[in-house]
Amino acid sequence: MAIDKNAIPAWFEQRRGTITYSMEGSHNGSDGTGDCSGTVTQAVYEAGASKPSYLSSTVTLGGYLAANGFVRISANQDWNAERGDVILMSWSPDMSGSGGAGGHTGVMMDGSNFISCDYSTGGQYNTAITSWNWNDYYNRSVPMYIEVWRYEGEQPDNPAPLDPPTNSVSAIERFKQAGNEYTLYNSIRVDEVKFENGLWQAINKKLAGGDDYNYTYNGLPLAIMHRTDGGDENNVGVGSMVAFDDGYNHGTIDEYDEATNGCRIDMGEYGDIWINADELLKL
Known part of the structure; x- marks a missing residue:
C-alpha cells in the first residue's frame, strides 16, 4: 500500500478554519473537534495507510507509522526536513511520557514550516489548525525530545484522495x-x-x-x-x-x-x- 506524503500536510491545509481543539470529542476532526495525535493518525490513514484499530496517542503513534512504512530518521538530532515528515515531541526525556498534554505531534509542510492541530489559540472555535516556522515553534515550545518519521515507501502515481482508500476487496x-x-x-x-x-x-x-x-x-x-x-x-x-x-x-x-x-x-x-x-x- 503506497502512501502519498503530500496528502498528509494537505489534510491539515484543507481544514484550516474548520476544527476546534478538544481532547474530549472525536479527536480526528470528524465532529469538528480534534487533537494533535488523532488528526495526524487520520491524516496518515486518509493518505493511504492501513485503517487504525484506534486513534493513536503521541505515545503509540510511532508504532502505527512504523507499521505503515515510515522510518524514524531522527531522534533529537538535526535533519533536512521534507514535506510530509511527521514530528513527535515530548516534554519528557522520551516519548513514553508524552501522553495527554505532555507531548505534541504535527507534520512538516515543507523544509521549514510545521502544521498541526494545537491549543495555541486557547481552544477558540475553528482555530485549532495552525502553522509555524519550525525553528520558531521549537524555540517557543522547547520540547525535551523529538522524533522525525518519514515515509520511505514507493509514492503512488497519482495523489491519494482525501477520503478513506477503497478497492475491489469487500x-x-x-x-x-x-x-x-x-x-x-x-x-x-x-x-x-x-x-x-x-x-x-x-x-x-x-x-x-x-x-x-x-x-x-x-x-x-x-x-x-x-x-x-x-x-x-x-x-x-x-x-x-x-x-x-x-x-x-x-x-x-x-x-x-x-x-x-x-x-x-x-x-x-x-x-x-x-x-x-x-x-x-x-x-
Missing part, C-alpha cells in the same frame, strides 16, 4: 485482513429513537443496512453513547449526532454474515449490534 474481507478489528470513533446521525428491550436505543439506517431494520439487532444503546453536537445528553432525537463512549468505540468483530454484508459486535451487557460492513468501515 469491506468484510478488509476487516478480516486487518485482524477483524473495528473502530467506532466518528459521529453517527440519529434517524430514530425508541425504548426497546429495556433501554433507549437509536437507529442509523445506513449502519442498519437500510430501512429493514430491527432494534434487537441494529439498535445503538444510548447508554454507551454521547452527543457530539453540543446538545442535551438527556434529549437525543432525530437529527442528533452521537458517538460511542471510550471502551465501546473499538474492538474485534465477533461474526460476519456475508449474505447481508453484516458485522456482529458484542457490546457485553448491552447485547449484540449488527452493522453494515461498508458503513462500519467509514467509522
